[in-house]
Structures are given as structure tokens and as C-alpha cells.
Amino acid sequence: MAVSISVVILLGIVVFVLIRGGSVRLLPALACAGFGFFLASTGAAPLITGAINAVTGWISSI
Known part of the structure; x- marks a missing residue:
């Protein structure tokens, strides 16, 4: 459970940075989030x- 929460936070930060940096627009990011939700x-x-x-x-065994 702790690993999945960490991954969610990390991916959330990555998406936020990509949206703020202009690499990804808001609508495609929302479409990807919706796809992940339904997946x-x-x-x-x-x-x-x-x-x-x-x-x-x-990774943790390294």
C-alpha cells in the first residue's frame, strides 16, 4: 500500500510538471487519467x- 501511494504521488508530480511546462495540455492529461481510472x-x-x-x-532488492 505504501508503494502504491508513493507511485501515485510521484506520477501526480510528473503530470503537474508536464502540464505546467507546456509539454502536455490539460485535456490530453485528463483523457489519460480517465483511461487509467477505467483501466x-x-x-x-x-x-x-x-x-x-x-x-x-x-528495485528494492538492489
Whole structure:
């Protein structure tokens, strides 16, 4: 749980910086957020969560 909250905060900061820097406009960022929100309710969510947990576990073992 602590890892997922950290990732959410990190990705939120990245999106904020990209929007403020002009690299990403607000509407495409909202579209990506909506896509992620709806993707989380599909059958792909456990696979994505497992992959993220594997990567973070691998990084923490270094």
C-alpha cells in the first residue's frame, strides 16, 4: 500500500510538471487519467498491479 501511494504521488508530480511546462495540455492529461481510472476496473488491473509490484520488489532488492 505504501508503494502504491508513493507511485501515485510521484506520477501526480510528473503530470503537474508536464502540464505546467507546456509539454502536455490539460485535456490530453485528463483523457489519460480517465483511461487509467477505467483501466483499473478491468481484468487487466491485477496483471498491471503484479507487474508494478515485481518491478518495485526488484528495485528494492538492489
